[in-house]
Structure formats: structure tokens, C-alpha cells
Amino acid sequence: MHEESNVPSVFKAIAFLSLAILLVPMAVVVLAGLNSGDYLTFPPQGLSLRWIKAFLTSPTFLSAYGVSFVVALGATLVSTLFGTMAAVFLSRSSSGSVPVLRGFFMLPIVLPGVVLGLALYVFFVSSGVGLARTMPGLLIGHILVTCPFVIATVTASLVGFDRSLEEAARSLGAGPVTAFRLVTLKIIAPAISAGSIFAFIVSFGQFELTLFLTAPDLQTLPSAMYTSMRYKFEPTAAAAGIFAIALVVISMVVTSRLVNLKKIFER
Amino acid sequence: MAPAPRKAMSEPGLWWLCLPAAAVFVVFFVIPVASLFGLSFNKSVAGVISYSNELTFDNFVRIFTRATYYEAILRSIWIAAVVSVTSLAFGYPLAYLIAKTTHPGRNTLLMILVLSSMQLDMVIRLFGLMVLFGDNGLINGFLLYLGLISRPLPLMYNTFGVIVGLVQITLPFMVLSLIGIIKAIHPSLEEAARSLGASRLQAFFSIVLPLSMPGILAGALLVFALSISSYVVPALMGGWKVIVLPIHIYQQIAEVGRWQFGAAIAVVLFVTSVIAVAIYHQAAARTSGGRT
Structure with a gap:
């Protein structure tokens, strides 16, 4: 002290x-x-508890909570898988393209959310793929902004990884995949969990990106809250917020037990 | 994968791991953003969204010659600059406190508080701010109750409200950009200054502050980039009275249906924040000075 x-x-x-x-x-x-x-x-x-009750019986907010949950879950699953794979490559390859790729994968969080959302919407409409204002389209947007968090978290944990552990397993007769699964994956598992928690929260709280990707019957929780705040300002939105705050605080406490928070966020 | 000898887990055989993520990014990020750039060079026709090969600079000429648009650019830059400075003034002392807190439990608690406030949905935090800063809000209510004012102060639906909202949202990013660099400054430097008779504040202003300059620059530019691209804060805290670039984009698309012109404003916004981020990266590279 x-x-x-x-x-x-x-x-x-x-x-x-x-x-x-x-x-x-x-x-x-x-x-x-x-x-x-x-x-x-x-x-x-x-x-x-009037507003909590109002939230729990509000069709708008409940379905928005459901949409947000499903999108966050889907985006987290895809981002965790693709992001971890990319992170393994990025931390192991000595190719000169690695720094470029690393920067490339961070771009979606650098690009203003409004611009990315607009670009996706224009792309969906003009290419006629039928993804505009649909669940899969929304999901794609969320994957783009959550993947960077998984890549950053998992890469950070692989940087200090001792490759000789894996080599020891290999010299004892394990194949490359088995060695990876039994040794490396076990060691980086906390970072993967932390990365997926970040992905989930980032997706759950995403608003600006979804501005052009949601539809009246496909609203996420932030967009339902935004609509309510602009036109009615009802405390039901705050009651919905309580559940989101609880989610974020609990996730952060869990994450802090899994990884060293500073290693990821301090530059 | 072919059974490669010994080095099977290393460099050459692993590129496929990158493929799924790279494919998603190319198809749904690179192509859409590039198309948006392309669209901004098309003639603006309300309600039409298709590409033509006739390229024109009309949209950009319009942005830089019409007062509503170039004033919005200047307003966006001005607000983002004020937010950067304010966020720094509040963020630095907090980052300093966290960097100097050695007690592990307390340190983790402070980190959790900062990170939770960063990760929580912006719309929820803005709800809290609107309840505080509105005409019938808690702050005005409290001041009226005490009899300190007779009419509510205009704290929201103006530029001040937008700045308050942006500072709240960018503060965690500022704090996180600063903690590392403050920690890296060796305490003995400060102690040396103190032993030579400098006061704590003197030691701070002559030693610590100059040494944390790269972090300050990096944090300020990150906050600048975040502020200039925010739509939700000006929309809610400014009540559509503070018109900045992202508001114009939304209006052009959702209300007027001028896709090409909206795309052009998006390009201007993007280029402005890329310039800020490019400076930020250079500052960050200098900060780490080979540490990474």
C-alpha cells in the first residue's frame, strides 16, 4: 500500500x-x-419490481433479448472456432505476411460501426443474396466485429507458449494433432474461454453496426432500447438494462479468473 | 495434411488454419467496404442502389461545397478533439492510480470496473446519462430541489450533452491506453527527482508526464477515432440537434434514400478516422519502442 x-x-x-x-x-x-x-x-x-415485471412480460423487449442472445451465441461459436484457428496460425507462422494479417483481422473494430453496417447492407441489397435485414445477415455482421477479440485474446496467450511442451509429447509418440489437442489446447483453453466471453459481450452490446441490419421484426436488445429511448423513454428499457449489466459484470469477473486482463488490454 | 516430418506443427503446413476467418473477412468485409467506396463515385439517384461504370466526383464536390456538410465535418472534428482532451484529463489520473496500485485484489477490482464499463452496451449507459442530464433529470431535479436554480439547466440535447456522452463512452479506452506506459516508467526516476527536492507534483510534471507522452498521444487519437464515428451518442444526447457526419449518413440512407451520397459521406468519415488511426499506430509503435 x-x-x-x-x-x-x-x-x-x-x-x-x-x-x-x-x-x-x-x-x-x-x-x-x-x-x-x-x-x-x-x-x-x-x-x-413493476418495471422488471413489465420487461418480463413485454413482447418487444423479450423477443429482442432473445434475438440478441441467439445472435451473440451464434457469433461467439463461429468467432471462437475461426478466431482460434487463425490465432494458432498467426502465432506459429514465421511468414512475413503475419503482421499484415494481424492488422487486417483487427480492421472491423477500427472501421466505424455505421460505415461497416452500411457497407454490409448495400452489399446484401445490391448483390441480391437476400441477406439484408435477416438473421444470417445480422449474424455475419456480428462475426466480423467479434472475431478480432478472439484472435487478440488467444494470440496473446500463445505468445508466451513454450513449444517444447508440445515437442515433448511428440517425442513420446503423439501425432501432431494429438499433441496439439492434449497439450497446447489444454494450456490455451482459458484464453479461448475468455475470448469467447468477450465475443459474446461485444455482440450482445453491439448497436451502431446493427443500425442498417435489423428489421422491425428482428430487433436486438440495444436497438429495441434505442427505439424506446427515442420515442417513449419507458423504464422497461432500464429493467432490460439491469439484466445486461448483470451479464457483463459476471462475465468480466469470470474472465479475470481465466486470464490476465492486463496482458490483453495493455499495450 | 500430408504426414510431414517433425516440423509438422510449424510454419508451412498451417496456412489453412487461417482460411475460414480470412474467407469470411474477404467476402463480407473487404468486398462490401470496397463496393461502398465504389458506390460513392456513382451519380446520386434517390432510391436507386446499383452500380454503374460512370464515375463522378459530384458527391464529394457536394460535401465540400455545401455548408451543412462541411460544417458537419468541422463540427465532428471539433467535438472529437474536445472529447479527446477531456477524456485525457479524467483518464490520466485514473490510469495513474491503477498503475500504482500494487495490491492484487484492488488492482483486479479496478480493472473489472473499467472493463465492465467499457464492455457494457452504450445504449444502456446513455439511458443512465439521459436520466441524469435531462431537463427533468436527476441533476436538474437536485439543483431545483435545493433552490440553487429556478429553471432547468440545458445539459442535454446540445453539444455539451454530446461531449458528456462521448467522454463517458471513451474514458475506459483512454485509461487502458495509459496504464501500460505509466507502469513502465521506473519509480526510481520519480524518487530521484523527489530526493533532489521536487514536490510530488513537480516530479510528476517534469518526469512522469513527459515520459508518458507516447501513451497520451495514442490514447487521445484512439478516443478521437471513436468519437468521430459515433452515431448513437449524438443521436440520443444531441437529440438530432447536433448534426455530425454519422447522423448525415443515416439521414441520407434511411430518410432520403440517396445511397450514393450517403456512401460518399461514409467514405469521408472513414478516411478521417483512418488518418487518426494511422497516426495512432505510429504513436503506438514509438511507444512500444521494440517491446512488441
């Missing part, structure tokens, strides 16, 4: 203010979802 006391108090004050900026809006969503009035005002009116 002696190091922490080295932080100037002005810094501590601003740091706590920053934490407040990050966390207060989340707390407000929870309060708004549990508030008994129509709109969270000061002073608050008291607690009730």
Missing part, C-alpha cells in the same frame, strides 16, 4: 471522479429499473 500513498491527492480525487463518471450511469439504470414512478426523478419515489 505504500506505493498507493505516493499518488498525489489531486490525482486520487480526479480518479474517483472518473470512476464516478464510469459507474454512476450504470447505477442510475439499476435505480430507474427498480423505481416505482414512471420516470426516475429527484427525490426518488420508492422501489418496486
Whole structure:
């Protein structure tokens, strides 16, 4: 703790203010979802489960939650498989194309979501493949933005991987695939889980990309919330938000047990 | 795969692992984005979405000669710049605190808080901000209740509201760009300055701040790129009164049906953020200075 006391108090004050900026809006969503009035005002009116109930019986929000869940699950499965395969290649190959490829796979998260969504929509419409505003089309968009997270997470864990472990297995008679499955895969399994959790959350919270990819009967949770906020501003959206916040916080706690968070996010 | 000797798991035989991901990216990313670029050079016809070989710069000429559009470009850049600076002012002290927190439990807790707020759906966080900053919101309600103001302050549906929203959303990215570089600065440098009589703040401003410059630059440009491309924040916190580039794109496509012109604005937005990201990567390369 002696190091922490080295932080100037002005810094501590601003740091706590920053934490407040990050966390207060989340707390407000929870309060708004549990508030008994129509709109969270000061002073608050008291607690009730009215909006939670409204959420659990709302056809719009429930089906949106379902769509988001299905899309996130599908995108996570595909991204985890394709992303892990690509990460193994990227960390093992000594080819000169590796740095280029690595940058290439990160592009979808660099491109503005609105632009990527628009590009996909225009592509789906003009090529006549019939994917515009359909579930598979939505899924494809989500795979593009979740795959980079799996690739980054798994590559990070493979960088420090000791190849001699795998070679030991091979020298004991295991085939390349068996050695990979029994040794490497076991060791990078936590990173794969972490990557797939990231993929799931990123997909679940994706809004700007889906702007042109959803349809009135195919709304994801963020797009249903957005519509409700622009036209009605009902606390049902906040109640839906409570479930999403719980999902994210639990996933982050689980991820922090699986991998060293800093290794992935610190540059 | 042929039974290759010994080096079977290494370089040459593995390229196929990359194929599925690369195929998806080429078909659904490279081709659509390239087509969007192509479309932006087609003549703009409302409601028509097909490619023609007649290329024209009309859309771009229109963007740079009509006040609504070039003012939106300038407004987008200005807002993104203000957000970068504000996000840095709030993010640096938090990153510094996390970098100096050695207690493992507390450190993980702070990381979880920052990462959760980064990963949580933006629309949900904006709901919280709108409840706080609206005319009947908690902040105005509180100030009215205390009798400090007689009319609600205009905190939302204006540029200020958009900046608040963007700072909230970009702050975690700023913090994460800074933690690593602050940590890499050896504490003995600061201690040396202190032992020579500098105060904690003096030591900070003469030693730590200059050494963390590459991270500051990298974080600021990342935040810039994120801010300039945000649609949902100006739409909700600006109430469609703060017109920036992504809002124009949406209007052109969803309301006017001018695909080619919308595509051209998207290209301008994309090029602007690519320039920011390119500078960011150079800054990042200098930051790592061979570490990667």
C-alpha cells in the first residue's frame, strides 16, 4: 500500500471522479429499473419490481433479448472456432505476411460501426443474396466485429507458449494433432474461454453496426432500447438494462479468473 | 495434411488454419467496404442502389461545397478533439492510480470496473446519462430541489450533452491506453527527482508526464477515432440537434434514400478516422519502442 500513498491527492480525487463518471450511469439504470414512478426523478419515489415485471412480460423487449442472445451465441461459436484457428496460425507462422494479417483481422473494430453496417447492407441489397435485414445477415455482421477479440485474446496467450511442451509429447509418440489437442489446447483453453466471453459481450452490446441490419421484426436488445429511448423513454428499457449489466459484470469477473486482463488490454 | 516430418506443427503446413476467418473477412468485409467506396463515385439517384461504370466526383464536390456538410465535418472534428482532451484529463489520473496500485485484489477490482464499463452496451449507459442530464433529470431535479436554480439547466440535447456522452463512452479506452506506459516508467526516476527536492507534483510534471507522452498521444487519437464515428451518442444526447457526419449518413440512407451520397459521406468519415488511426499506430509503435 505504500506505493498507493505516493499518488498525489489531486490525482486520487480526479480518479474517483472518473470512476464516478464510469459507474454512476450504470447505477442510475439499476435505480430507474427498480423505481416505482414512471420516470426516475429527484427525490426518488420508492422501489418496486413493476418495471422488471413489465420487461418480463413485454413482447418487444423479450423477443429482442432473445434475438440478441441467439445472435451473440451464434457469433461467439463461429468467432471462437475461426478466431482460434487463425490465432494458432498467426502465432506459429514465421511468414512475413503475419503482421499484415494481424492488422487486417483487427480492421472491423477500427472501421466505424455505421460505415461497416452500411457497407454490409448495400452489399446484401445490391448483390441480391437476400441477406439484408435477416438473421444470417445480422449474424455475419456480428462475426466480423467479434472475431478480432478472439484472435487478440488467444494470440496473446500463445505468445508466451513454450513449444517444447508440445515437442515433448511428440517425442513420446503423439501425432501432431494429438499433441496439439492434449497439450497446447489444454494450456490455451482459458484464453479461448475468455475470448469467447468477450465475443459474446461485444455482440450482445453491439448497436451502431446493427443500425442498417435489423428489421422491425428482428430487433436486438440495444436497438429495441434505442427505439424506446427515442420515442417513449419507458423504464422497461432500464429493467432490460439491469439484466445486461448483470451479464457483463459476471462475465468480466469470470474472465479475470481465466486470464490476465492486463496482458490483453495493455499495450 | 500430408504426414510431414517433425516440423509438422510449424510454419508451412498451417496456412489453412487461417482460411475460414480470412474467407469470411474477404467476402463480407473487404468486398462490401470496397463496393461502398465504389458506390460513392456513382451519380446520386434517390432510391436507386446499383452500380454503374460512370464515375463522378459530384458527391464529394457536394460535401465540400455545401455548408451543412462541411460544417458537419468541422463540427465532428471539433467535438472529437474536445472529447479527446477531456477524456485525457479524467483518464490520466485514473490510469495513474491503477498503475500504482500494487495490491492484487484492488488492482483486479479496478480493472473489472473499467472493463465492465467499457464492455457494457452504450445504449444502456446513455439511458443512465439521459436520466441524469435531462431537463427533468436527476441533476436538474437536485439543483431545483435545493433552490440553487429556478429553471432547468440545458445539459442535454446540445453539444455539451454530446461531449458528456462521448467522454463517458471513451474514458475506459483512454485509461487502458495509459496504464501500460505509466507502469513502465521506473519509480526510481520519480524518487530521484523527489530526493533532489521536487514536490510530488513537480516530479510528476517534469518526469512522469513527459515520459508518458507516447501513451497520451495514442490514447487521445484512439478516443478521437471513436468519437468521430459515433452515431448513437449524438443521436440520443444531441437529440438530432447536433448534426455530425454519422447522423448525415443515416439521414441520407434511411430518410432520403440517396445511397450514393450517403456512401460518399461514409467514405469521408472513414478516411478521417483512418488518418487518426494511422497516426495512432505510429504513436503506438514509438511507444512500444521494440517491446512488441
